[in-house]
Amino acid sequence: xxxxxxxxxxxxxxxxxxxxxxxxxxxxxxxxxxxxxxxxxxxxxxxxxxxxxxxxxxxxxxxxxxxxxxxxxxxxxxxxxxxxxxxxxxxxxxxxxxxxxxxxxxxxxxxxxxxx
Numbered sequence: 001x002x003x004x005x006x007x008x009x010x011x012x013x014x015x016x017x018x019x020x021x022x023x024x025x026x027x028x029x030x031x032x033x034x035x036x037x038x039x040x041x042x043x044x045x046x047x048x049x050x051x052x053x054x055x056x057x058x059x060x061x062x063x064x065x066x067x068x069x070x071x072x073x074x075x076x077x078x079x080x081x082x083x084x085x086x087x088x089x090x091x092x093x094x095x096x097x098x099x100x101x102x103x104x105x106x107x108x109x110x111x112x113x114x115x116x
Contacts, residue, residue: 010059010095018099029102044102052098062090 022030032044042050 006059006093014097027104031100032102034100046102048102048105050100050102052100054098055096057095059093059095060090061093062088 029044034042
């Protein structure tokens with residue numbers, strides 16, 4: 001895979017994942033407009049504090065001759081074992097990026113209940 005193809009596909013997958021997360025989160029904000037407030041706190045337009053979620057992803061590209069080739073994410077935990085007697089070429093690339101989120105501030109109704 002050429003560098004420009006790798007960069008293009010990485011960006012398209014990140015953007016697609018952010019859009020999917022936005023569609024599934026009504027009470028949280030994924031990639032919100034960030035405003036600076038007094039005291040240096042970063043807040044969304046809704047007034048929720050924002051934070052960056054950092055990602056550091058290792059992507060592997062494997063070429064196992066004519067048998068099998070592919071691209072995938074390196075998992076932090078692997079379960080199982082496999083035995084293979086083939087020559088493979090593997091390259092690992094790392095992608096670091098951040099997505100800004102504003103978490104929901106909590107259930108306002110629950111905070112106003114007696115005993116809370």
